[in-house]
Amino acid sequence: MNFLAPIGNFTLGLLAEIGRIFIFAWEAIGRGVAPPYYWHQIGTQMLRIGYNSLPVVGLTAFFTGGALALQIYEGGSRFNAENLVSSIVALGITRELGPVLAGLMVAGRVSAAIAAELGTMRVTEQIDALVTLSTNPMKYLVTPRIIAAVLTLPLLVLVADIIGIMGGYLVGTRSLSLNGGAYIKNTVDFLTFGDVSSGLLKAAAFGFIIALMGCYHGFHSKGGAQGVGRATTNAVVSASILILAVNYLMTALLFTGK
Amino acid sequence: MVKMSNSNTAKDHIVLKDVHKSFGPKHVLNGLNLTVKKGHSMVVIGGSGTGKSVMLKSILGLLHPDSGSILIGGRDVTGMKGAKRDEVLSHFGMLFQGAALFDSLKVWQNVAFGLMQGKGMNAKDAKEIAIEKLHQVGLGSDVGELSPAELSGGMQKRVGLARAIAGDPEIIFFDEPTTGLDPIMADVINDLIVDCVKRLGATTISITHDMASARKIADDISMIYKGQILWQGKAGEVDNSGNAYVDQFIHGRADGPIQMDVFKA
Ligand SMILES: Nc1ncnc2c1ncn2[C@@H]1O[C@H](COP(=O)(O)OP(=O)(O)O)[C@@H](O)[C@H]1O
Numbered sequence: 001m002n003f004l005a006p007i008g009n010f011t012l013g014l015l016a017e018i019g020r021i022f023i024f025a026w027e028a029i030g031r032g033v034a035p036p037y038y039w040h041q042i043g044t045q046m047l048r049i050g051y052n053s054l055p056v057v058g059l060t061a062f063f064t065g066g067a068l069a070l071q072i073y074e075g076g077s078r079f080n081a082e083n084l085v086s087s088i089v090a091l092g093i094t095r096e097l098g099p100v101l102a103g104l105m106v107a108g109r110v111s112a113a114i115a116a117e118l119g120t121m122r123v124t125e126q127i128d129a130l131v132t133l134s135t136n137p138m139k140y141l142v143t144p145r146i147i148a149a150v151l152t153l154p155l156l157v158l159v160a161d162i163i164g165i166m167g168g169y170l171v172g173t174r175s176l177s178l179n180g181g182a183y184i185k186n187t188v189d190f191l192t193f194g195d196v197s198s199g200l201l202k203a204a205a206f207g208f209i210i211a212l213m214g215c216y217h218g219f220h221s222k223g224g225a226q227g228v229g230r231a232t233t234n235a236v237v238s239a240s241i242l243i244l245a246v247n248y249l250m251t252a253l254l255f256t257g258k
Numbered sequence: 259m260v261k262m263s264n265s266n267t268a269k270d271h272i273v274l275k276d277v278h279k280s281f282g283p284k285h286v287l288n289g290l291n292l293t294v295k296k297g298h299s300m301v302v303i304g305g306s307g308t309g310k311s312v313m314l315k316s317i318l319g320l321l322h323p324d325s326g327s328i329l330i331g332g333r334d335v336t337g338m339k340g341a342k343r344d345e346v347l348s349h350f351g352m353l354f355q356g357a358a359l360f361d362s363l364k365v366w367q368n369v370a371f372g373l374m375q376g377k378g379m380n381a382k383d384a385k386e387i388a389i390e391k392l393h394q395v396g397l398g399s400d401v402g403e404l405s406p407a408e409l410s411g412g413m414q415k416r417v418g419l420a421r422a423i424a425g426d427p428e429i430i431f432f433d434e435p436t437t438g439l440d441p442i443m444a445d446v447i448n449d450l451i452v453d454c455v456k457r458l459g460a461t462t463i464s465i466t467h468d469m470a471s472a473r474k475i476a477d478d479i480s481m482i483y484k485g486q487i488l489w490q491g492k493a494g495e496v497d498n499s500g501n502a503y504v505d506q507f508i509h510g511r512a513d514g515p516i517q518m519d520v521f522k523a
């Protein structure tokens with residue numbers, strides 16, 4: 001029966017951790033609605049999270065859109081469905097790949113950066129210093145980052161959608177000799193508002209996860225530089241896994257109920 | 259120096275009663291008792307890892323004691339949270355062991371932080387006060403525009419000091435203000451502390467293992483050992499304490515009743 005003990009311990013540990021994360025999120029958001037509001041912090045964080053992520057998100061979307069076009073063309077040609085390239089690229093990018101890839105790339109960049117920054121502030125006692133200066137560190141550090149990420153990720157994903165579809169268009173017209181006018185017309189005719197908005201909704205959820213994981217692990221890091229390193233890794237890993245899991249859940253909820 | 263002749267009639271400003279604090283199996287504070295009178299400068303001496311910083315953080319509410327009580331000006335602040343705690347903290351200034359300056363902000367913004375965020379002062383007035391406080395610790399207005407990473411350790415401590423006194427607090431804590439500084443800079447910091455405290459008439463607790471510093475800034479000295487106050491007396495009495503632990507500490511001898519846990523993890 002000994003082998004059950006580690007499983008039990010692991011489960012209890014996991015449940016306790018989930019509980020702590022919920023309390024943390026409540027402290028940041030539930031109580032964050034009361035003043036003071038740090039508008040300047042929100043603006044700064046939006047720039048850092050959004051603007052600085054544009055190149056990496058754009059490149060990812062571009063190459064993925066292109067590769068998707070190639071695959072669908074190649075696969076579709078087996079049953080003469082090459083003309084579906086434009087619509088499937090548009091659907092795949094807006095519903096799934098745009099939000100998921102942007103989410104994962106930003107998780108790597110931003111969760112890590114937030115965890116490292118807050119972790120360093122924790123181990124150098126800057127967070128304690130905030131408290132002694134009558135400033136609530138949750139409201140000053142955590143709430144603005146979460147709000148900024150929730151607002152910014154949908155914008156990033158919108159950009160990713162456009163660039164991803166462009167990638168598919170370029171590959172489709174340049175290397176697969178599809179007709180450019182027809183490609184665009186098919187995309188526009190086929191794509192619905194729901195396809196795009198569901199992806200943007202996912203993006204907002206991923207933004208929440210990214211900032212929450214970065215803040216949570218950074219805030220609770222201990223033990224000097226090594227602890228900050230551990231917090232950074234944990235933030236990226238947990239944010240990535242949560243993004244994939246929540247993406248599945250949201251896909252199931254948004255698309256299979258109809 | 260901040261000597262007070264009427265020490266017997268002065269009121270108790272900070273009182274710790276039987277405070278216990280453990281981290282897991284590790285008992286850091288073991289029934290610590292300490293009383294600091296209003297307007298007095300208390301210096302707490304003791305070896306590394308004996309719980310000096312934990313004691314200060316418990317008073318500030320950054321750590322929560324497992325048991326015991328902490329009174330500030332007669333009011334029990336143990337376990338106090340939220341707006342009440344903020345109100346209590348608005349009377350405190352703290353110089354952290356590593357200065358703990360916000361490295362994303364300029365030096366003057368660091369000094370002005372408590373005034374702007376905590377007290378809601380506008381940036382222009384707060385900057386004026388910040389520059390004035392920087393002058394008080396011997397730094398020019400040009401330093402205000404630098405970022406903390408551009409400063410030497412001694413300058414960072416001075417900025418930390420300026421930030422601690424910016425709100426004209428009634429109580430100031432100095433956590434190892436001279437550790438890691440050369441003897442001359444250490445003495446400069448000591449003078450600044452004595453000077454600031456005299457100007458504000460504040461109650462202070464300073465933590466140090468630098469005896470020169472202790473002699474210079476203390477009205478009273480306490481020695482902490484294994485999470486308890488082992489000896490307390492006037493600054494002048496420390497050389498004739500008749501306490502073997504205190505003697506060993508102030509003379510920095512390796513042998514004596516204090517055994518360093520050098521072979522423990
Ligand atoms: N947040 C914490 N978590 C766990 N252990 C801690 C924490 N803070 C301090 N300690 C431990 O408590 C002991 C006393 O620490 P501290 O008060 O910082 O010592 P010092 O007297 O040198 O200031 C140390 O052994 C330290 O490892």
Ligand SMILES: [Mg+2]
Nearest residue numbers: 310311355433
């Ligand atoms: Mg210490």
